[in-house]
């Protein structure tokens with residue numbers, strides 16, 4: 001049996017890096033995608049190799065269908081199987097909705113939601129004939145509750161949940177499971193400018209989560225231990241609601 005392959009979008013930093021390391025530790029060959037920060041993605045690959053794992057990094061923009069299509073075609077032709085896809089790449093461009101530029105709406109929605117389309121469709125075409133595969137997408141608590149100043153981000157993440165649940169029901173009988181992880185506040189570059197001390201008071205556990213705490217749930221959902229779980233949204237948020 002060939003070494004199973006996992007593709008992690010935005011795997012160079014933050015939650016994506018933790019997921020890449022976790023999946024490499026579980027035996028996957030990890031394809032670490034990044035958009036522009038090549039050195040950080042290379043560091044992720046070095047890190048997973050230092051822990052006895054294996055993988056590579058590949059730069060492309062998940063929101064760009066031509067770019068991601070070409071890159072995926074090359075990866076899918078080279079790897080015997082693709083067993084896991086983690087749609088983790090995401091960005092924020094916060095602001096009150098009435099002030100929000102069209103560009104801020106489009107780039108945020110296109111990264112999470114168009115990225116899901118661009119990545120998941122070609123990968124499913126490989127997973128379905130294999131009769132095996134797991135897709136996990138990283139949404140957010142904002143996609144479940146909405147959040148002031150994040151209409152674009154909340155819409156993108158809510159869309160990701162709707163799309164995942166729909167695709168899950170289409171692939172449930174074909175051996176492919178599709179789930180969502182919805183983190184609360186996690187210690188990464190993304191929240192560098194967030195008012196963390198104020199937000200902590202809204203979190204029952206009164207602390208920020210760590211990327212590894214999200215990554216372990218992703219690893220579980222990808223594993224055979226989660227063989228009867230599909231179309232679900234698992235929150236990792238310190239008990240926020």
Ligand code: NDP
Nearest residue numbers: 010014015034035036037061062089090140185186188190
């Ligand atoms: P970071 O900002 O730390 O990392 C984002 C990653 O996404 C980077 O690797 C970046 O690549 C990559 N990326 C961004 N845009 C693209 C693109 N168009 N194509 C390919 N890769 C891209 O974010 P986090 O680790 O915090 O977030 C990871 C996911 O978790 C996101 O979807 C985010 O929305 C979600 N999330 C995060 C929370 C948090 O509190 N941190 C809370 C809830 C959800 P590069 O390094 O090249 O820039």
